[in-house]
Amino acid sequence: MTSPDELAIEVKGLVKRFGDVVAVDGIDLDIRRGECVGLLGPNGAGKTTTVEILEGLQEPTSGHVRLLGLDWKRSATQLRQRIGLTLQETRLVEHLTVEETVKMFASFYPRPLPVEELIGMVQLGEKRGARVGKLSGGQRQRLALALGLAGDPDLFFLDEPTTGLDPQSRRALWDVVVALKARGRTVVLTTHYMDEAEVLCDRLVIIDKGRVMTRGTPGEIIASLGADQVIELEADPALDLERLRPLPAVVSAQRHADRLSLRVKELHVALPSVLREVELSGARLRHLSTRRSTLDDVFIGLTGRSLREGTEEKAA
Amino acid sequence: MGSLGQLVLMRLRVLWRQPEVFFWTFIFPIVTTLVLGLAFRNESLSPVRVAVTDGPGAPALLARLEGTPELEAQVLDAAEARRMLARGRVSLVLVPGDLSPEALVDPSQPEGRTARLLVSQALARAPDAPRLEAVKTTPVSEPGNRYIDFLIPGLLGMSLMSSSLWALAVPLVSMRGGKLLKRLAGTPMSRSHFFLAFLLGRTVFAVLEVAFFCAFARWLFGVPMFGSYFALLGVGLLGAMCFASLALLVSIRARNEESVGGLVNLVSMPMMFLSGVFFASENFPGWMQPLIRALPLTALNDSLRSIMLEGTSLMTLGMPMAVLAAWTVLPMVAALRWFRWV
Numbered sequence: 001m002t003s004p005d006e007l008a009i010e011v012k013g014l015v016k017r018f019g020d021v022v023a024v025d026g027i028d029l030d031i032r033r034g035e036c037v038g039l040l041g042p043n044g045a046g047k048t049t050t051v052e053i054l055e056g057l058q059e060p061t062s063g064h065v066r067l068l069g070l071d072w073k074r075s076a077t078q079l080r081q082r083i084g085l086t087l088q089e090t091r092l093v094e095h096l097t098v099e100e101t102v103k104m105f106a107s108f109y110p111r112p113l114p115v116e117e118l119i120g121m122v123q124l125g126e127k128r129g130a131r132v133g134k135l136s137g138g139q140r141q142r143l144a145l146a147l148g149l150a151g152d153p154d155l156f157f158l159d160e161p162t163t164g165l166d167p168q169s170r171r172a173l174w175d176v177v178v179a180l181k182a183r184g185r186t187v188v189l190t191t192h193y194m195d196e197a198e199v200l201c202d203r204l205v206i207i208d209k210g211r212v213m214t215r216g217t218p219g220e221i222i223a224s225l226g227a228d229q230v231i232e233l234e235a236d237p238a239l240d241l242e243r244l245r246p247l248p249a250v251v252s253a254q255r256h257a258d259r260l261s262l263r264v265k266e267l268h269v270a271l272p273s274v275l276r277e278v279e280l281s282g283a284r285l286r287h288l289s290t291r292r293s294t295l296d297d298v299f300i301g302l303t304g305r306s307l308r309e310g311t312e313e314k315a316a
Numbered sequence: 317m318g319s320l321g322q323l324v325l326m327r328l329r330v331l332w333r334q335p336e337v338f339f340w341t342f343i344f345p346i347v348t349t350l351v352l353g354l355a356f357r358n359e360s361l362s363p364v365r366v367a368v369t370d371g372p373g374a375p376a377l378l379a380r381l382e383g384t385p386e387l388e389a390q391v392l393d394a395a396e397a398r399r400m401l402a403r404g405r406v407s408l409v410l411v412p413g414d415l416s417p418e419a420l421v422d423p424s425q426p427e428g429r430t431a432r433l434l435v436s437q438a439l440a441r442a443p444d445a446p447r448l449e450a451v452k453t454t455p456v457s458e459p460g461n462r463y464i465d466f467l468i469p470g471l472l473g474m475s476l477m478s479s480s481l482w483a484l485a486v487p488l489v490s491m492r493g494g495k496l497l498k499r500l501a502g503t504p505m506s507r508s509h510f511f512l513a514f515l516l517g518r519t520v521f522a523v524l525e526v527a528f529f530c531a532f533a534r535w536l537f538g539v540p541m542f543g544s545y546f547a548l549l550g551v552g553l554l555g556a557m558c559f560a561s562l563a564l565l566v567s568i569r570a571r572n573e574e575s576v577g578g579l580v581n582l583v584s585m586p587m588m589f590l591s592g593v594f595f596a597s598e599n600f601p602g603w604m605q606p607l608i609r610a611l612p613l614t615a616l617n618d619s620l621r622s623i624m625l626e627g628t629s630l631m632t633l634g635m636p637m638a639v640l641a642a643w644t645v646l647p648m649v650a651a652l653r654w655f656r657w658v
Contacts, residue, residue, distance in 0.1 A: 055502055056502070057498060057501060057502055057658050058658065077504055080502065080503060080504040081504045083502075085499075085502050087495050087498060087499055087502075088495075089495060090494065090495045090496055090498075090499045091490075091491075091493075091494025091495065091496060092494075092496060093326060093330060093491075093496070095329060095330045095333040095334065096326060096329060096330070100325070100326070100329065103322060104319075104322040104323065104325075104326055105503065107317065107318060107319040107321070107322040108319050108503045108504050108505040108506075109503070109504060110504075144499075147499075150503075151503070151504070
C-alpha cells in the first residue's frame with residue numbers, strides 16, 4: 001500500500017455524464033509523486049474528460065478527486081498555482097510575441113520560472129520576438145508547453161501533446177518530460193502514440209468507453225498478451241486462418257485485407273511451422289516480416305479495434 | 317510587473333497592432349461626417365418645383381406662377397406630373413379646372429406645404445398686394461445649429477458604443493472558441509484582473525476617441541464647444557464603460573464570432589436609429605419617448621450634445637447619468653455571474 005501523501009493524484013469512482021452520454025464511467029486512479037503516467041485510448045474514450053476533471057476545468061458528476069492531497073472545492077487557487085497543463089489545442093493571442101505571451105502567463109504564478117529559461121526549454125530562443133500568429137504548428141505547441149511550465153508545476157498535465165507534431169517539436173517535448181521526471185515532478189499525459197507512451201511513461205492506463213481496460217508498466221501490459229512477437233505475412237493464394245491457429249506457439253491469428261498477422265509466444269518455434277504450412281498449401285509467399293508486439297497490438301487484443309482506427313473514424 | 321499590468325499590456329498591444337482598429341476608430345467617423353455633412357449641408361433655399369398639368373388653362377396658370385421667383389413651374393401631361401410628384405421631383409401638381417385649379421400634394425413631403433402657400437399666394441394675388449419676398453429675409457447659419465453640429469456628438473456616442481461592443485465581445489468570444497479562456501481558467505490568474513484589463517484597455521482607447529473627435533470636430537468642421545472638455549470626457553468614458561459592460565453580457569456564452577456579431581448588431585442597431593445619432597429622437601411618437609430615453613445611447617448622446625452645444629454642466633445631467641450607470645452595473649453583474657470560461 002502507498003501512503004496517501006505520496007500520491008500526487010487519487011481518483012475513486014469518477015463518473016461524468018453529459019445528458020444521456022456517459023463520458024467517464026467509474027474510473028479509479030492512483031498516481032504517485034514523481035511518476036509519469038500515460039492515459040491511452042481512442043478518441044472519445046474519455047481521456048480528455050478525465051484529465052480536464054483532474055485539472056479542475058470540469059466538474060465530475062460523481063466520484064472523488066484529490067491532487068497533491070488537496071481537493072478542487074476547497075483549494076482551487078492553491079491547486080492552480082501548483083499544476084501546469086497544455087490543452088489539446090489552444091489558439092493563443094496572435095498579435096503578441098512569444099516573449100510577451102510567456103511573460104504574461106508567468107505573471108499569473110507566485111513563483112514563476114524565469115522567462116528566458118522557459119523559452120530556452122522549448123527551443124524557441126530564436127523566435128522570442130516573433131508574433132504568435134507567425135509561428136508554425138509545432139512552434140505554437142512548444143510555446144503552449146512553455147506556458148504550462150511557467151509556474152514551475154509539481155504536477156503537469158499534457159493532453160495529446162504531440163498529435164500532428166514535427167519530429168523536432170516532438171523531440172523537444174520528450175526532453176521536457178524527461179527533465180520534469182528527473183526533477184521528481186509528476187506528469188500525466190494522454191496520447192495515442194504507442195512509441196511515445198512506451199518511451200516516456202512509467203505506467204499506463206488504457207481507457208475505452210469511459211472505463212479502465214487495463215493498467216501497468218508498458219512491459220507488463222505487453223507481456224499480458226502472452227505473446228511478445230508478431231508475424232505478418234501475405235501469401236497467394238491466401239492461407240486458411242483456421243489451419244494456422246492450432247500451430248505451436250501461435251496465440252491468435254487475424255486477417256486485415258490480404259495480410260495475416262499472428263501473435264506468437266516463441267518466434268523460433270512458431271516461424272518454422274508457419275512456413276511449413278505455407279509450403280503444404282502450395283501457396284507462394286509475397287510478404288513475411290516479424291516484429292515485437294506493441295501497445296497497439298494490446299489495444300487490438302483488448303477491443304478488437306486499433307487505436308488508430310478510432311482516430312480515423314473520428315476524423316472521417 | 318504584476319498580472320494586471322501584463323493583462324492590460326496584452327489588451328493595448330492587441331488593439332495597437334491591428335490596423336483595422338484604427339480605421340474604425342479614427343478614419344471611419346471622419347468619412348461618415350464628411351459624407352453626411354455634404355449631404356445635409358445648409359445652402360440657400362432652392363426654388364420649390366411645381367407642375368401644371370397640360371390642358372386648356374395651363375398656359376395661363378403657368379404665367380401667373382412665373383411671377384413668383386421662389387417657384388419653378390413647368391407644364392407636364394397629367395400622368396407624368398403625378399409620377400414626378402410620387403418621386404418627390406415636384407412638390408405640388410396644379411390641375412387646371414373650370415372654376416378654380418385643384419392642387420395635388422403628397423402629405424409625406426414637407427415641401428408640399430410651402431408649395432401650397434406659395435402657389436395660392438401667386439394665384440390669389442391682386443396686383444398691388446404685398447409680395448412675400450417684400451419681407452426682408454436674412455439667412456442665419458450660425459455654428460452650433462447646423463446639421464453637422466447636431467451630428468458630431470451623436471457620432472461620438474455611436475462610435476463609443478460600437479468600439480466598446482466590438483472591441484470586447486469579439487476577442488472574448490474568439491478566446492472562448494480558441495480555448496484560450498479555458499487555458500487561462502487553468503492558471504491561477506485573477507479573473508477580476510482579466511476583466512479589469514479589458515475595461516482599462518478600453519478606457520485608454522475611449523480617451524483617444526473622445527480627444528480625436530473633439531479635435532476633428534473643431535478643426536475640420538468648426539463645431540463649437542460650449543461646455544467643459546472634462547465633462548465631455550467623463551460622460552464619454554461612462555458611456556464607453558456602459559457599452560463595455562453590455563459587451564461582456566452579450567459574450568457570456570457565444571462560441572464563435574458570427575453568433576456574437578449578431579448579438580452586437582441586435583443591441584446596437586435599434587439604438588443607432590432610436591437614440592438620436594443622425595436625427596433627433598423627438599421625431600418618434602410620444603408613447604415611445606420614455607422607452608427611448610431609457611436607452612443608454614440616448615442618455616449618452618443627449619448628454620454629449622447638451623455639453624457640447626448648450627454648455628450644460630454635469631450637475632444638471634443627473635437623469636441620463638443615472639441611466640448610464642444602471643446600464644453599466646446591471647449587465648456587468650449579470651455577465652460576471654454567468655460568464656463561461658470553459
